[in-house]
Structure formats: structure tokens, C-alpha cells
Amino acid sequence: MLRIKNLHAYYGRIRALENVSLHVRPGEIVSLIGANGAGKTTLLNSISGLIPCAEGEIYFEGRKITGLSSEKVVAAGISQVPEGRQIFHPLTVLENLQLGAYLRFKKKEKKAIERDMEWIFELFPRLKERVKQIAGTLSGGEQQMLAIGRALMARPKLLLLDEPSMGLAPLIVRDIMNTTSALRDKGVTILMVEQNARAALRISDRGYVLETGRVILQGSSEEILNDNEVKRAYLGKDYKTFWEGREKA
Amino acid sequence: MKCWDAENEQMNRECLEQVQLERLQSTLNRVHKNVSFYKKQFDELGIQPGAVASVEEITRFPFTSREDLSNNYPYGMFAVPLRDIVRISSSAGTTARPVVVGYTRNDLKLRNTITSRFLTAGGVVDTDVVQICLNPALSSLGRVLKEGAENIGASVMPMSHISTSKQLMVMQDYRTSVLLTTPSYAMHVLHVMEALGMDADSLALKAILTVGEPLIQDTRDKLESGFNVQVMAGYGPADLMGPAVAYECEKKNGLHISEDHFLLEIVDPDTGTPCAPGQVGEVVLTTLTVRAFPLIRFRTGDLASIFRDPCTCGRTLLRMHQVTGHTGGLLTIRGVKVHPAQIEKILKGIAEDFTPRFLLHLYKESYRDMLEIWLAINEAIFPDEMKVIENTLRTLRKQFFQLLGFEVMIKLVEPSTLKQYGKPSGGVIDNRFNS
Numbered sequence: 001m002l003r004i005k006n007l008h009a010y011y012g013r014i015r016a017l018e019n020v021s022l023h024v025r026p027g028e029i030v031s032l033i034g035a036n037g038a039g040k041t042t043l044l045n046s047i048s049g050l051i052p053c054a055e056g057e058i059y060f061e062g063r064k065i066t067g068l069s070s071e072k073v074v075a076a077g078i079s080q081v082p083e084g085r086q087i088f089h090p091l092t093v094l095e096n097l098q099l100g101a102y103l104r105f106k107k108k109e110k111k112a113i114e115r116d117m118e119w120i121f122e123l124f125p126r127l128k129e130r131v132k133q134i135a136g137t138l139s140g141g142e143q144q145m146l147a148i149g150r151a152l153m154a155r156p157k158l159l160l161l162d163e164p165s166m167g168l169a170p171l172i173v174r175d176i177m178n179t180t181s182a183l184r185d186k187g188v189t190i191l192m193v194e195q196n197a198r199a200a201l202r203i204s205d206r207g208y209v210l211e212t213g214r215v216i217l218q219g220s221s222e223e224i225l226n227d228n229e230v231k232r233a234y235l236g237k238d239y240k241t242f243w244e245g246r247e248k249a
Numbered sequence: 250m251k252c253w254d255a256e257n258e259q260m261n262r263e264c265l266e267q268v269q270l271e272r273l274q275s276t277l278n279r280v281h282k283n284v285s286f287y288k289k290q291f292d293e294l295g296i297q298p299g300a301v302a303s304v305e306e307i308t309r310f311p312f313t314s315r316e317d318l319s320n321n322y323p324y325g326m327f328a329v330p331l332r333d334i335v336r337i338s339s340s341a342g343t344t345a346r347p348v349v350v351g352y353t354r355n356d357l358k359l360r361n362t363i364t365s366r367f368l369t370a371g372g373v374v375d376t377d378v379v380q381i382c383l384n385p386a387l388s389s390l391g392r393v394l395k396e397g398a399e400n401i402g403a404s405v406m407p408m409s410h411i412s413t414s415k416q417l418m419v420m421q422d423y424r425t426s427v428l429l430t431t432p433s434y435a436m437h438v439l440h441v442m443e444a445l446g447m448d449a450d451s452l453a454l455k456a457i458l459t460v461g462e463p464l465i466q467d468t469r470d471k472l473e474s475g476f477n478v479q480v481m482a483g484y485g486p487a488d489l490m491g492p493a494v495a496y497e498c499e500k501k502n503g504l505h506i507s508e509d510h511f512l513l514e515i516v517d518p519d520t521g522t523p524c525a526p527g528q529v530g531e532v533v534l535t536t537l538t539v540r541a542f543p544l545i546r547f548r549t550g551d552l553a554s555i556f557r558d559p560c561t562c563g564r565t566l567l568r569m570h571q572v573t574g575h576t577g578g579l580l581t582i583r584g585v586k587v588h589p590a591q592i593e594k595i596l597k598g599i600a601e602d603f604t605p606r607f608l609l610h611l612y613k614e615s616y617r618d619m620l621e622i623w624l625a626i627n628e629a630i631f632p633d634e635m636k637v638i639e640n641t642l643r644t645l646r647k648q649f650f651q652l653l654g655f656e657v658m659i660k661l662v663e664p665s666t667l668k669q670y671g672k673p674s675g676g677v678i679d680n681r682f683n684s
Contacts, residue, residue: 005302215275
């Protein structure tokens with residue numbers, strides 16, 4: 001569905017991504033794992049056209065989308081849920097959701113939009129309860145649900161999730177992960193960046209491990225969860241014993 | 250057709266090429282980061298592992314030889330710390346030092362998947378009784394096969410070192426349905442069966458899957474008619490990557506390469522340049538999914554050709570034809586790879602500063618490979634005392650058995666006898682294939 005070949009991206013003169021290739025098949029959840037600054041968000045932003053990619057090719061459903069503007073990427077069927085939600089705080093829940101369907105209003109899909117709104121309320125009953133509430137007054141978890149709901153209003157085939165669990169309590173993280181999993185069951189394909197690598201890999205099919213802008217490992221989620229190198233670096237396990245062992249050696 | 254891993258064995262070529270590229274890129278990044286041998290090599294040549302934009306660009310990288318493995322003995326080629334290794338497997342190798350391979354838990358799992366592909370393509374199912382007959386020097390290969398067959402759920406008899414007639418008895422009484430062995434040992438079993446007056450119909454055998462040596466058509470025909478079974482082959486540098494880097498399907502027309510796990514190139518053994526499809530050259534392998542012991546462009550010494558036309562079995566994996574013979578003087582005897590230099594090293598051990606002059610005579614006896622070492626007599630080393638000579642020979646035979654896992658004959662000859670063959674010391678007279 002999504003195929004990236006040899007992607008390079010720069011922030012000014014700093015290389016953020018070096019020769020990254022990855023793919024996402026229809027119906028998959030794929031996680032990008034890596035430390036801060038490894039290039040995970042850059043990768044999502046390159047796909048969605050928020051930052052220009054210097055070199056490389058991005059194909060979505062066989063069509064080259066490299067260099068397309070964000071609007072065109074959304075129209076092609078890719079929506080991003082940005083890091084830190086970035087919902088419109090002064091607006092109501094309903095208004096936020098309507099804005100997510102902005103491109104479709106122009107196409108006069110009013111009926112379909114209403115149907116989708118119902119679908120999103122089914123997925124997140126909390127949003128329905130708070131439909132008139134000002135978005136800025138929602139809890140963190142609710143804001144994340146709203147951000148996802150807003151992205152879904154564009155009816156994407158591929159959803160890019162950037163740090164959906166950031167700043168949320170463990171119980172809420174579980175909710176968000178369950179929702180993500182449920183979304184896949186409803187036919188949305190998902191590419192996710194997540195600090196909470198363990199939680200993300202548990203619901204993913206596959207994962208890629210990024211390190212300083214390069215992919216150093218990929219495989220099924222099970223393989224990555226069981227990889228000692230990854231455990232030490234990103235899953236917070238064995239860290240101490242590992243370094244102690246190294247110093248001795 | 251049966252596939253163990255249909256999703257990957259029948260992946261469309263475009264997806265497969267994407268997967269290969271991704272895995273190659275991350276493997277190169279990882280070895281550059283974790284293996285000092287590769288880091289040094291890449292940096293010295295100014296190769297950026299992060300700049301590989303296509304699988305074809307692998308040709309920019311240097312080869313890894315068996316010598317390199319020997320120089321980095323024992324753990325120098327490992328890409329993970331020893332604490333991540335769950336198995337260490339060692340074999341004699343073909344250089345001065347043994348080959349030591351480590352596996353992480355994931356590595357073992359993946360290798361089982363690959364081995365199961367080979368066995369499934371060969372018709373093995375969970376109700377089969379599988380008997381493994383291999384030379385002791387191929388024990389790591391035997392272990393891989395055992396695990397692959399267990400992974401399928403078959404009932405497996407691991408290798409045991411009993412006589413061929415006992416193997417036949419087991420085969421008959423235990424209702425063995427699949428035999429895993431080398432082509433030459435299978436031929437020997439056939440010969441012994443006929444000599445014992447046993448009838449192939451008294452066996453429950455349905456397939457013989459061969460490893461360790463190339464399966465030539467003549468051998469396949471004889472085995473298939475002699476045992477009334479299907480015979481299919483697997484290929485792989487057994488000590489490093491297992492027996493199923495490539496494997497035959499029921500079409501028996503070339504071995505499907507596990508391209509999602511190995512990048513296989515065929516190169517001219519002398520110049521190292523890539524060969525055209527169909528042209529015979531040396532097999533060069535790059536691992537794509539291995540964690541603990543990744544190898545970049547490893548020169549196997551095996552000869553094969555690759556061809557690109559699709560197979561009617563439904564697998565999209567390209568196929569290769571293996572041919573008999575090796576590059577760089579490497580020999581395969583009863584499936585065991587050996588270099589004449591290893592034999593020379595043992596002979597040198599007879600006395601200090603001794604330079605042995607010898608030839609290797611290979612022939613077949615009741616279809617089994619036999620090795621006879623013709624050693625030139627030297628008075629300094631072999632005095633007239635019978636007792637001393639006997640002792641020396643016994644020690645040598647013991648050492649050769651440890652190296653090869655089978656009995657070797659040593660014939661003492663006059664230096665002039667060796668000269669008449671016109672070969673340098675260490676030369677090979679191979680009469681195995683002229684019948």
C-alpha cells in the first residue's frame with residue numbers, strides 16, 4: 001500500500017533521514033521505534049508532505065506521492081494525527097471533527113460526512129457526550145481521541161499516528177492502543193510512531209527500528225519485542241546489567 | 250503444491266524486491282555499527298553503507314572469505330554481544346581454524362522456518378517418520394534438519410552412528426517415510442540394500458531429501474527407480490547458513506532460493522565480476538535477516554548458475570542449478586568440505602620442519618566417497634622400524650577421522666611414484682565421477 005525507497009530528508013543542513021526504505025501492506029499496523037531524534041516524526045512528516053524530502057521515492061497505492069502538497073496527500077487517502085494532538089483548542093469537539101472533513105465539504109459529501117461522524121462517535125462515545133464542549137477543556141486522552149477522530153473524518157486509507165500515547169496515563173494509553181487496534185479491524189491501515197515501544201509493538205504486525213536516521217532492524221513485532229538489542233535500547237530492560245557487563249569487559 | 254511459508258515463498262516480485270532492499274540496508278547499517286571487521290573494511294574503502302539505493306549495488310562491497318572468518322576466530326564476526334547468543338555451533342571449516350557461528354533465539358526460529366520450507370517442498374508432513382543419516386562431521390547440519398522437521402511436527406530420528414545395514418533395519422522396522430542424507434550416502438544405502446537382498450517395497454520410504462553435495466541427475470534417476478521414491482535436493486553452506494538456502498520443489502527443475510533471507514549472487518571465481526543468468530560461477534551469499542552472524546558477500550566456493558524464468562509451482566523465488574565442483578581447490582568428500590591445505594597441516598605435524606609431499610586420491614567404493622592419501626616416503630620421517638611407522642600412521646588416521654568424520658587410508662609411496670602424475674604436492678586425483 002505504502003512503499004518508500006531510499007528516503008533522505010534534511011532539517012537545514014542536518015541529515016534527519018538517511019536512505020530509509022519501508023513498506024506498509026493493506027490492513028497492517030506498522031510501528032516505528034527509536035530514540036528521540038532518530039527521525040521517526042521526520043519520516044511521517046515526509047510522507048504527509050509537511051517537510052520536503054530531499055531524495056527518494058514514496059509510493060501510495062502504486063502512485064508516486066513524493067513532493068505532493070499536504071492537501072494532495074490527504075486527498076490521496078493519507079491522514080496524519082500529529083504529535084501533541086494539535087487540536088483546535090478554542091473550537092468545539094464538533095467543529096474540530098468538521099474541520100477534519102474539510103476537503104470533503106467541497107465535494108458535497110454532506111450525507112457521507114454525517115455517517116462518518118456517527119461512526120466516530122461509535123468508536124469514541126466520550127466525544128459524543130462532549131460534542132459541544134470546547135476542545136481545550138478536554139482531558140489528554142479525550143484530546144487524543146479527538147485528534148484521531150478528526151483525522152478519520154478525511155476517510156483515510158492510511159492513518160499516520162505520531163506519539164498517540166504521549167503524556168497519557170497508562171490506563172488511557174491502553175484505551176488508545178485498543179482503539180488503534182479496533183481501527184485496523186475496521187479496515188484502516190496504520191503507520192505509528194511511538195515512544196512506548198512495547199505498547200505499540202504489542203498491537204502491531206511489524207516494526208522498524210530507526211537509529212540516527214537509519215533503519216537498523218526490521219521484522220515482525222514479535223521478533224523485535226524479543227530482540228535483546230532492542231530491549232536494551234528501547235524497551236528499558238536489562239539496561240543496567242548490560243552496561244555494567246560492558247564496563248567490565 | 251505445498252508451501253510451508255506460502256506468503257513469503259509466493260510473494261510478488263515487486264514486494265520481494267522491496268523487502269530485500271529494506272533488509273539489505275538495515276543489515277549493512279547494523280554490521281557497520283556492530284562488527285568491527287566490516288566497519289574497518291567499509292571505512293577503508295570509503296563505502297557508505299547508508300548510500301545503497303538498490304540491491305544491485307551490493308557489488309560495490311568487498312567479499313568475505315573463509316580466511317576472514319578464520320582471522321576473526323572465534324567471536325570477531327558476531328554482531329551481537331555474547332550474552333544474546335543462545336547457541337554456538339562450531340565445525341572444522343576449511344581453514345586453519347574452526348568456524349564458529351552464533352545464533353540468537355530469533356536466528357534459530359528463522360532458520361527453522363527456512364528449513365521447514367525445504368522439507369515441506371520435499372513432501373514432509375507432520376505424519377512422516379524422518380530418518381537423518383549424516384557423517385559425524387556434518388553434525389551441525391543434522392541438527393538443523395532435525396529442528397526443521399520437528400518444527401513441521403514430523404517424528405524425527407536424529408542422526409546416529411550405526412552401520413548402514415543397521416540404518417536399513419531401522420528404516421524398515423520403524424517405517425521411515427523420509428530419508429535425509431547426502432546423495433552419495435543414499436547411493437551407498439541402495440547398494441547395501443541390494444547386496445542384502447532387501448526389496449525396496451519392504452520399506453515405507455516415500456522421499457529422499459539430499460543435502461551436502463550437488464544432486465546430479467544420474468544419481469536422482471538411480472535413487473528414484475531403486476527405492477521407488479521422490480528425490481529432491483537442498484543447498485546451503487551447511488556450517489554457516491544451514492542446508493536450505495535453496496531447495497527444490499516437486500517440479501525438480503532447479504532449487505528455489507530463499508531470497509527473502511539471502512541475497513545470492515553468481516560471480517566469476519577468478520575476477521569476482523557478476524555472471525549473466527545461466528552462466529556457471531561461484532555462489533556468493535549475503536544474509537538479510539541474520540542477527541548474530543551476518544555475512545556480506547560470503548564466497549562459498551560452490552558452483553552454480555541462476556535462472557530467472559518463473560517456476561510453474563507457484564513460488565516466485567528464483568531458482569539455481571548447482572553443479573559439481575568447487576573453486577579455490579575446495580573438495581567435498583561425503584558432503585564434508587575440506588581443503589587440501591588442512592590435510593597438509595595434519596601431515597606436517599608428523600615432525601618438525603617436515604614438508605610433506607602428497608597427492609589425494611578420491612574414488613568410490615560401493616558408491617561411497619573414499620579418500621586415499623598418497624604420502625611420499627622420506628627416510629628422516631619414516632625409518633625402517635615398522636613400529637614407528639605404524640604409530641605415526643595410527644596417529645594420522647585418528648586426526649583425519651576427527652577432521653572428516655570417516656576413515657581415511659594412507660598409502661606410503663616412493664617419491665618417484667608421485668612425480669609420474671605431474672601434479673604439485675597436495676594435488677587431487679578425482680576418480681569419483683568416472684565410472
